[in-house]
Amino acid sequence: MADSLVERRSIDVVPDDERHGTAFSQFTLWLGANLQITTVVTGGLAVIFGGDVVWSLVGLLAGNLVGGAVMALHSAQGPRLGLPQMISSRAQFGVKGAVVPLVLVVVMYIGFFASGTVLAGQAVGKLTHLGPVAGIVVFALVTAAMAIVGYRIIHALGRIASVVCAIAFVYLGIRLLDHIHLGEVLHDRAFHLPMFLLAMALSASWQLAFGPYVADYSRYLPRTTSARATFWWTLGGTALGSQWSMTFGVLVAATAGGAFVDDQVGYVVGLGGTGVVAAFLYFAVALGKLTINVLNTYGGFMSIVTSVSGFRGQRRLSRRGRGAYIVCIMVAGTAVALLGRNSFLDSFADFLLFLLTFFTPWSAINLVDYYLISRERYDIPALTDPQGRYGGWRATALVSYAVGLAAQFPFLSTSFYTGPAVGPLGGADISWIVGLAVPAVLYGLLARRERRATAAAGPGPRTRTPRRQGAGR
Template sequence: MADSLVERRSIDVVPDDERHGKAFSQFTLWLGANLQITAVVSGALAVIFGGGAFWSLIGLLVGNLLGGAVMSLHSAQGPRLGLPQMISSRAQFGVRGAVVPLLLVVVMYVGFFASGSVLAGQAVGELTHLGQTSGILVFAVITALMAAIGYRVVHVLGRVASVVCALAFLYLGIRLLDRIDLGAALADRAFDLPMFLLAVSIAASWQLAFGPYVADYSRYLPRHTSSRATFWWTLAGTTLGSQWSMAFGVLVAASAGEAFLDDQVSYVVSLGGTGLIASLLYFVIALGKLTINVLNTYGGFMSMVTGISGFRGQRALSQRGRSAYIAVIMIAGTAVALLGKDTFLTSFKDFLLFLLTFFTPWSAINLVDYYLISRERYDIPALSDPDGRYGAWRWDALSVYAVGIVAQLPFLATTFYTGPLVEPLGGADISWVIGLLVPALLYWLLARRDTTHIPAATITSPDRVPAG
């Protein structure tokens, strides 16, 4: 079982005798997952929507560090619990109440699958000469097959992509710097607070969006794995990879303008050359997107199972069921990709900021509960029992989650909605800061009043009840 390539586990806890690997695996996985074309486009958005290159680079770094730290705190939960990330949310929201944030998580995965497929479809279409639509379809099928194999292939992809994509981005970076005047691109040092905060928000939302599934990829690590090591290797990989890609995107957008907007993938490839070089770069772009899209598909099916199983009482999933859930994610994501491929850039920016509104309160509640209230102590069998210590619905956490969302609305700035406090702040969007701080404080104040549901130590099986 432990040596099988095809994963058998899904939402069930990973036993100690099936644990393997070292914390360093989180570095290669998240480095490879972030050295890819969508991260390049995300960085470019900071300039495309009005920011200067110099302060955009700094804003993106701040956002990647802040969001990456939150994301890495989630990663450190994996070895301790041996569970997918969203299963642990049942301890805060209830076995069935966790479906509320889970619905939005599934929307996120479908959206990221779609956005990744648009860009990867361009690369696959050019590489195979089939065109973008066929490229999207081919890419979607390969993604689904990889996700069905599961955890081991995810980490293999991460290791391969971390090396291949790093070499490709190093080459492209040299080619870009040879074509542009770096001093001129960074010459504008005028500070614009709204644009700076937009850059911070873009990067922070990029990192926070990994939060609902990051522990899925650390849960097979041995239980004794250092939480600090897991945290720091995850943070190093995700921050280095994303900042590298986004900085490249900033410089491309600052120097290329409309040429980049017309066809992001083809323009990036054109920096490298033609012929065989171009084909290799299209392959690298497809490989980078395959890595992250497999993560999104895998996380999507985990979230769907978590939500539905809370009502059905499932503790495990068959291979046939696994394939069916993955197929649903693939079909939905592909449909969105085909429908939205012509308005990609504008839609993607709003999608990122939209996600941030709903996931910062979830992250705040989950982390406060894990580190400050429960202090890493959970009754794992009870996470599947709506009549157990966590109950079916935990209305205190759900109420805090709702307040966290509503509290952000006055500070939110998107094309389809702008809050009343955005203009007094000079157009700056600080909603994600409110979305972290308000629910974190409220949940801490409420949850600490009643801790009778918290076991004295983590319970891993129904037979094991801790002393005290």
Template sequence: MSQKTAPDAPADKPGFLVESHSIGYVPRSERYGRPLNQFTLWFGSNLNITCIVTGALAVVLGGDVIWSIIGLLIGQILGGAVMSLHSVQGPRLGLPQMISSRAQFGVYGAVIPLVLVILMYIGFAASGTVLAGQAVAGLIHSPHWTGIIIFGIVTAVIAIIGYRLIHVMGRLASLISGLAFVYLTIRLLTGTDLGALFGDNHFTVSSFVLAMSLSASWQIAYGPYVADYSRYLPASTKQGTTFWSTFAGAVIGSQWSMTFGVLAAAIAGDKFAGDEVGFVVSLGGTGIVAAALYFVIALGKLCVNVLNAYGGFMSTITTITGFAGHREITKSARAVVVSAIMVIAMVIALAGSTNFVDKFSTFLLFLLTFFTPWSAVNLVDFYFLSKERYDVPAIGDPNGRYGKWNVAAIASYVIGLAAQMPFLYTSFYTGPFVKALGNTDYSWIIGLIVPAIVYFILSKIIKRSIPTRLILPDDAEGEKVE
């Protein structure tokens, strides 16, 4: 049964016009860019105050400096690998990340993880707006609420313009924030007794795994939108190049920020917790240096918050068009959806700007429960079952190859969620196995392994139609991708 689709969107032209494509396939003739842009985007996006706060939690919640840094690094590597495997799908399929979930969950079934992804984007946008609002308010000497509103408006405008401007921001943030972090790191460590700081070692399994969980969840949470920012790369881009460019940017940037947070929390203690932005700015003193640091903090958060708004827009449109048909939307509709997402985020930020660290810790760790099973299903399907052979035109048709629902994927996702619960440790729910495991959260490990195995087995039992090659909408225009 055929479905109506909107005409192909016109190619994006150089400059900062509103992006023409939304969730639709990006034709090979319109691809551009270099894998280096993936490095700068993820490096610059992770040099931000929220990432610093996340690293600080490892110490605030009981860890020491050395083992917190090591635990964070291991989590970065594990979570960064998962994230970067998703990034490879962008240039291969020419699609945003979550719409490709229709090939695993079915056109309607993909809505199940999508609803949770949208909540994640709004939550991250709200939490980021809290800290960025402090920076903007400090920069222009205004009340905190004014900073939140200004930051939210700027975020929405850039997300509406879209992909090209987002990557320009990534390059700027890499350069400006990178230089600022060198300065801040030197200022933080100046006059500090490094021997005493690193000599206080008290390894505990619970604190070590907590540090791993914080950084792994940080990286895995990028998974649902990482391909959004690689989908314009030429189809000929080597998969290894895409992987390592994304991996290096995300891991180096976030590890630097989180290590800074560990050191800041250990050195400053109560002076850091609760006034994170103020403490970072105080490292530069007052006057023009302080103003510059407020700007850097706002820029770093703007970069990552735009990703949240843009990703939220993509996921919202993917959800709606799953039932209405796979098609592009108008630029005015794009503006409305992005604006609505940021309005909700600003309202949450204005209402919940106190006790930020505690609330963010709970939010971040609990999010991991819902996205590791999705990552497991998506990656097993792409690399081991379908082996990158997708019928991209059929992804928009509920009556086509992928159908409305895929029982194997949905069941695996639900089983993955259930399997995590006994191992989950948050402030509002503790699983029955947590105490016996030293009050340590192992749910994210379970959430990767169990659904991956279940989905692989169920997919062998419940057969699906898998094409013999990757089928792209513009195959007739050029050489077919085998």
């Protein structure tokens, strides 16, 4: 029984006879993954950095919808391809060239693992009376064990967390409204464009950072699953869960001041009470973080294997190899968490915006290629062959990615770098919008030109993916 529970697949295609579930599973997974303390902190940053409550909420909603829609478009690829998300990026970047964005993806997973473990470690430490350091270590070990089991337990966690954390957030919301005067909080409605765009960038970055692994959790759905249903259930779960948590974070940050900044977990749990109630809330915090941290660990393992296998020609991975990769991610993430736990809040915002800079061009290129250029049809065997249809390195995508990355820097605003275009825009950071638009247009033009040139040169060896293996309609 235990052996059958542990996932066998890694970077290989999921066969039709192993597909299961419905598109609704994406709703519960992404609702549970977003009803958690780090999402609360992300929403609170919009106010901590100077935004007012009303326009921060509007900006966060706009970012969650726009970023969530991009993320859900990636999710819809899963049932069609039956592949992890970053394997499909070989069709744009080449079998080896896909390693370029993948290096940054792995950094992202380790960073999110670390940031989540800091907050969850506080909850586990309080719940077990072991303290935050031991709490971090215990939480990391549980995360690694569940990531090794894989896909089924990840979705089970999502279902449980969506219920438990929803109950916790409803209760906390009621308690918060008992502590504050909502009319006074919502009274200041002065619109400041830079603060509005900051709020939008925070939530958009939150959503776009899911893009490199979202299809990992929809790839076991039956091939007949509607792409539209997958899109809407994913968007519904991630937008509802994140906006709910971020709204709570905005209201807490606007009314708690330094108490929230100094101890995010302690303050939030303290709203609920003491004794059994506090224990339940600490458990809910840990459960919510466990759900998203397992996603980050699992996605990191997939990304490392995708990188290594592109150069080794590897198509499958043993369970022992899977465990080794996951343990490496756990060790690295835990080390970062222990080293950086005392400066979490300051570094986390810059980390989010930094990630956004590097992932928006990849996301734009992947979506333009899948939906507009390849039209949802990939040659699956060629994704593992550097001498095949997609080659080892594809200049079209790599150039578009580099140009998209460079185009963002004049519009980027972080604590360690501010671009020259930020001042004329009143301090607003619109780099993520540029990072979506520029590479999307450039890659679309270059890829169509490349296709026309290939067609003019005459038909080469025909490569076709059978319907049961590939991504045909």
